[in-house]
Amino acid sequence: MRSTRTRRATAFVVLTLAVATACAQPGASPERVATPAAPSDPLLGPADPATGDTVRVGLFNVEDNPQADLSSTGDAAEAAAAYANEHLGGLDGHRIEVVRCADKIDPQSATACAEEFVRAGVVAVVAGQPTTSDAVLPTTVGAGIPWVGSSPLSPSEIASEDAFFFGSGAVGLLGAYAQYSHDVGYDNVTIYGVESPQVLGLVGTIGRSIFARAGVGMQVVGVPAGGDATARVEEGLADDPDAVLVIAERSACQSVLAALHTLDAPQTRLLGTGCVDQGIIGALGESAIDNAVVFAVGDPSGDHPEAQVYRTVMQQYAPDAEPTGLTTLGYVSMLGFIRAVNSVGLPDGGEVSGEQVAGALREARDVPRPLGNSSTFSCDRSHLAPQLVQATICTSEVLYTTYTAGLPGRYDKIDVGPIYGG
The missing domain is CATH 3.40.50.2300 (Response regulator)
Structure with missing residues (x-):
C-alpha cells in the first residue's frame, strides 16, 4: 500500500x-x-x-x-x-x-x-x-x-x-543526567536506582562511563521497589552530593522522594516521568517535587x-x-x-x-x-552509542522541564548524542 x-x-x-x-x-x-x-x-x-x-x-x-x-x-x-x-x-x-x-x-x-x-x-x-x-x-x-x-x-x-x-529510555536518561550535571557545574551526584539487575547493571556500566566522560563524579545506591527507603537514601547523602538522581518505577520513586522530604535534603532532584504522576504528587504533596528537573520522552x-x-x-x-x-x-x-x-x-x-x-x-x-x-x-540508524547498543534508538533528544507547585514548566530539549560520541 x-x-x-x-x-x-x-x-x-x-x-x-x-x-x-x-x-x-x-x-x-x-x-x-x-x-x-x-x-x-x-x-x-x-x-x-x-x-x-x-x-x-x-x-x-x-x-x-x-x-x-x-x-x-x-x-x-x-x-x-x-x-x-x-x-x-x-x-x-x-x-x-x-x-x-x-x-x-x-x-x-x-x-x-x-x-x-x-x-x-x-x-x-x-x-x-x-x-x-x-x-x-x-x-x-x-x-x-x-x-x-x-x-x-x-x-x-x-x-x-x-x-x-x-x-531513548534509560540509556538517554543517563546521558541527559550526565550532560545536564556537567552543564550546571555539578561535581558529584548520587543516583538512586531501583534494586533490579537491569537498572543497576545499566547504571553501573553505561552510567559510569558517561558520567566519567562528562567529568562528574557519581555513586549508585540501590533502593527497594517498595517500603521505607530512608536508610538507603541517607546513605546516598553521606558525601553531600550536589544533586540526587532517580531511576526507578513509581513505587520506588515515591519511597525515595518521601525519604528525601523527611530528611529535608536540599539537593536538586533530577527525575524521570515515573516520579511525577498525579498519584505520587497527591500522596507526598507538591513540595516533594518542587524545583525538581524532570526528564521525559515527550511533553x-x-x-x-x-x-x-x-x-x-x-x-x-x-x-x-x-x-x-x-x-x-x-x-x-x-x-x-x-x-x-x-x-x-x-x-x-x-x-x-x-x-x-x-x-x-x-x-x-x-x-x-x-x-x-x-x-x-x-x-x-541508531543515534546513541552504536558500540554499546545494538538496538536502533531512533532519537538522541530528551525533553526536560522544571516542576513548580506540582506543575511542569516549559519543556526544553537536550541532545545526548554528543556525550555518547554520536
Whole structure:
C-alpha cells in the first residue's frame, strides 16, 4: 500500500493545522478503550478509517500485578491504535487489532505471552513499560517479529538489532543526567536506582562511563521497589552530593522522594516521568517535587499541537486512564510505530509480515515524534552509542522541564548524542 504515503502525509499536515487553530483541551483489554471520537473532531483531524485487512500488533506492558500496575500505559497504547484506526488509516490502510498480554513481573507468564504473540501472528510487539522483556523478545524476534517501544532497558532490548525505540529510555536518561550535571557545574551526584539487575547493571556500566566522560563524579545506591527507603537514601547523602538522581518505577520513586522530604535534603532532584504522576504528587504533596528537573520522552502538557492531540486522544479513547507519568510511554511507543511504518508504507497485496514491518521501520526518516514538540525521529540508524547498543534508538533528544507547585514548566530539549560520541 505504498500509494497511501502521500495521503498519510497530507492527513498529518491537515491534522496539525486543525489542532493549531482549535482550543486546547485539559490535561489490559479492549473494553478499557472508550467509544471512538466523532470523525469531525477538529483536534483529531478528519476521519480516515482503515479499510484494509486486519493486522495484529502485540502489546506487552506491566499490569495485573500487586507490585506494579501500569495499566494506564497500556491503555494509552490502545488509545493510540484506536485513534490511528479512525483517523490515520490504521497501519498503512490495515486495521490494527491489539493483542494485549500483561507483564506480571514473572518470567513464566512472560514466556507465555511470547508464545501467544507468535501464535496470534502479530507483525510487531509494542513495549509499553515491561520488566521481563528478556523472556519475550528473543522468542518474538526469532520468529521475525520486530520489537518497538520508547524506553529500552533490558539487556535483550539493548542488544537486539530488531528492536526500535522512538525515545531513548534509560540509556538517554543517563546521558541527559550526565550532560545536564556537567552543564550546571555539578561535581558529584548520587543516583538512586531501583534494586533490579537491569537498572543497576545499566547504571553501573553505561552510567559510569558517561558520567566519567562528562567529568562528574557519581555513586549508585540501590533502593527497594517498595517500603521505607530512608536508610538507603541517607546513605546516598553521606558525601553531600550536589544533586540526587532517580531511576526507578513509581513505587520506588515515591519511597525515595518521601525519604528525601523527611530528611529535608536540599539537593536538586533530577527525575524521570515515573516520579511525577498525579498519584505520587497527591500522596507526598507538591513540595516533594518542587524545583525538581524532570526528564521525559515527550511533553504532554503544553500548547504544542502534539500535546493537544495526546490529551484529546486520551479523553476520547481512554478517559479513565491517568494521563501523566509513564502513561505517555505507551502512547509514544504505539503512535511512533504507526507513524514510522506509514511514512514508508508496506508492499501491496498479500499478508503483512513482521519482516515487511521491520523493513519499513529501517527506512523511516524524519518522522514527527509523538509529544516531541516539533522533533522528528529516524530509524535508519541508531543515534546513541552504536558500540554499546545494538538496538536502533531512533532519537538522541530528551525533553526536560522544571516542576513548580506540582506543575511542569516549559519543556526544553537536550541532545545526548554528543556525550555518547554520536
